[in-house]
Amino acid sequence: MTARLDLRTLDTVPRELRPPVDPRGLGVGIVHLGLGAFHRAHQAAYTEDAIASAGGRWGICGVTMRSAAVVGQLAPQDGLYTVLCDGGTRTTARVSAAVREVLFAAERTAEVLARIADPAVRVVTLTVTEKGYSHDPATGRLLCRDARVLADVADDGTGPRTALGLLVRGLQRRMRADAGPVTVLSCDNLPHNGATLRGLVAEFTDLLPAAEATALRAWTDAQVRFPGSMVDRIVPATTDADRERAAAALGVTDAGVVVTEPFRQWVIEDDFAASRPAWERAGAVLAPDVAPYERVKLRMLNGSHSTLAYLGALAGCRSIADAVADDGFRGLVERMLADEVIPTLDAPDGMDLRDYAGQLLGRFANPALRHRTAQVAMDGSQKLPQRLLATVRACREAGIEPRGSAFAVAAWMRWVWTDRTDDGAPRDLDDPLAPVLRTAVADCTSAEQVVGRLLALPEIFGKDLIDDPVVPGLLADALARLTADGARTAAGRG
Numbered sequence: 046m047t048a049r050l051d052l053r054t055l056d057t058v059p060r061e062l063r064p065p066v067d068p069r070g071l072g073v074g075i076v077h078l079g080l081g082a083f084h085r086a087h088q089a090a091y092t093e094d095a096i097a098s099a100g101g102r103w104g105i106c107g108v109t110m111r112s113a114a115v116v117g118q119l120a121p122q123d124g125l126y127t128v129l130c131d132g133g134t135r136t137t138a139r140v141s142a143a144v145r146e147v148l149f150a151a152e153r154t155a156e157v158l159a160r161i162a163d164p165a166v167r168v169v170t171l172t173v174t175e176k177g178y179s180h181d182p183a184t185g186r187l188l189c190r191d192a193r194v195l196a197d198v199a200d201d202g203t204g205p206r207t208a209l210g211l212l213v214r215g216l217q218r219r220m221r222a223d224a225g226p227v228t229v230l231s232c233d234n235l236p237h238n239g240a241t242l243r244g245l246v247a248e249f250t251d252l253l254p255a256a257e258a259t260a261l262r263a264w265t266d267a268q269v270r271f272p273g274s275m276v277d278r279i280v281p282a283t284t285d286a287d288r289e290r291a292a293a294a295l296g297v298t299d300a301g302v303v304v305t306e307p308f309r310q311w312v313i314e315d316d317f318a319a320s321r322p323a324w325e326r327a328g329a330v331l332a333p334d335v336a337p338y339e340r341v342k343l344r345m346l347n348g349s350h351s352t353l354a355y356l357g358a359l360a361g362c363r364s365i366a367d368a369v370a371d372d373g374f375r376g377l378v379e380r381m382l383a384d385e386v387i388p389t390l391d392a393p394d395g396m397d398l399r400d401y402a403g404q405l406l407g408r409f410a411n412p413a414l415r416h417r418t419a420q421v422a423m424d425g426s427q428k429l430p431q432r433l434l435a436t437v438r439a440c441r442e443a444g445i446e447p448r449g450s451a452f453a454v455a456a457w458m459r460w461v462w463t464d465r466t467d468d469g470a471p472r473d474l475d476d477p478l479a480p481v482l483r484t485a486v487a488d489c490t491s492a493e494q495v496v497g498r499l500l501a502l503p504e505i506f507g508k509d510l511i512d513d514p515v516v517p518g519l520l521a522d523a524l525a526r527l528t529a530d531g532a533r534t535a536a537g538r539g
């Protein structure tokens with residue numbers, strides 16, 4: 046049996062694939078909540094390059110929130126894992142050493158809270174997915190009546206179950222330990238992720254008993270910063286084939302491999318409470334305002350991604366690369382970007398949005414990245430507002446007919462309404478609001494009815510779109526065509 050990657054076997058790995066920093070003796074300075082694939086291929090990679098360039102005690106304590114699977118992969122490997130970078134024609138591999146500790150929150154709650162309260166920790170980062178914020182995606186406000194939130198507020202001794210609960214209790218512990226200022230940096234695809242998280246932490250804190258709430262609110266206001274950030278790198282879920290490719294390159298097995306593309310981007314609001322890694326040395330941009338970058342990325346990249354995911358999944362395309370290879374789907378996305386998304390965005394300084402559109406379609410077409418349409422289609426209720434509805438609203442304000450973006454939203458509606466893809470395979474509605482969505486459309490017999498029922502869900506659509514004079518009609522027309530003709534034909538006809 047081949048040996049497994051760890052600190053002992055690292056010296057047997059080809060020299061050029063070894064990490065640029067020595068993991069031995071690298072202390073923890075960052076706590077990361079949500080140790081999924083994306084963090085390992087993005088923030089951890091920037092952090093490692095920053096340490097290699099400028100030094101610093103910035104090892105990462107990675108916390109998994111929902112399952113012990115990643116701990117099972119990384120703990121026996123001393124936190125080491127391979128980043129496979131697929132450029133389409135060329136693949137590179139490098140072992141990453143930035144993650145120095147891995148903890149499953151449900152089993153090691155006390156250690157996670159102690160880490161957040163550790164004076165050596167100066168930054169807490171998060172990638173817990175959109176649904177991990179326990180918030181209403183339409184308003185950005187806390188789901189105050191959510192059972193898991195209420196249990197975390199009550200603190201019944203079974204440990205925080207939500208990311209917010211863990212974060213707020215960790216900050217409270219830090220305040221009590223007088224451990225100094227800390228920066229909390231959301232790296233999720235959420236609109237205004239920093240300000241949204243700051244607001245959610247404040248709302249959660251206000252639910253605590255009054256004396257606790259007052260002290261913690263005052264301390265958080267004075268000692269914690271919540272900068273916003275725009276993060277970009279396509280990181281699909283790892284497959285067994287990726288693990289086999291890594292083992293062949295390394296000469297040892299690695300259960301924690303992540304696979305990604307060469308492109309990476311990180312724009313961070315320059316608003317830190319204390320020190321931080323020299324991420325700019327690794328190519329990150331520290332900017333006074335990230336909102337323009339974030340809007341562009343969410344509406345252009347993620348909006349197109351979701352469009353291709355729903356259309357592609359309906360048509361039986363397994364990957365985003367397969368979906369973007371369909372002329373009808375690609376044409377629809379190109380028109381949506383050119384006629385609706387770009388005209389309603391302000392380009393950040395030095396950025397050409399038409400070039401960016403071409404570049405991102407090229408990234409989607411990368412044949413080596415088997416990003417499953419089903420993965421991108423997941424959690425649509427949490428993604429639609431910032432990715433597609435923002436464009437629908439911006440077009441209405443600008444007097445542009447949001448034909449393409451309404452078609453994309455209708456594709457999501459079709460995904461919710463149907464229980465079969467166009468080629469007859471069962472469709473999997475993976476969404477935290479799945480029960481609500483299923484109930485809403487259960488007895489619908491027409492596209493108009495489906496549109497009416499779904500637009501009446503304020504947690505996704507707010508309260509304005511149902512009464513809009515144009516949008517419901519565009520949605521019903523597109524949904525009727527998608528239903529009658531199938532995704533390929535309906536998109537192909539424009």
Ligand SMILES: NC(=O)c1ccc[n+]([C@@H]2O[C@H](COP(=O)([O-])OP(=O)(O)OC[C@H]3O[C@@H](n4cnc5c(N)ncnc54)[C@H](O)[C@@H]3O)[C@@H](O)[C@H]2O)c1
Binds near residue numbers: 234235276277279
């Ligand atoms: N994968 C990408 O291409 C990519 C790119 C940019 C941004 N992101 C951001 O990173 C997030 C995670 O992506 P990933 O590829 O690491 O996914 P992943 O499935 O590999 O990991 C998801 C992580 O989020 C945690 N999580 C999921 N639901 C949660 C919940 N309800 N509460 C708390 N934690 C929860 C999981 O425990 C896991 O650690 C995305 O949702 C997105 O916001 C991902």
Ligand SMILES: O=P(O)(O)OC[C@@H](O)[C@@H](O)[C@H](O)[C@H](O)CO
Binds near residue numbers: 174175234276280347
């Ligand atoms: O990760 P999610 O679930 O928020 O969204 C799926 C993809 O659209 C997303 O991960 C992109 O790959 C990413 O945002 C590219 O930077």
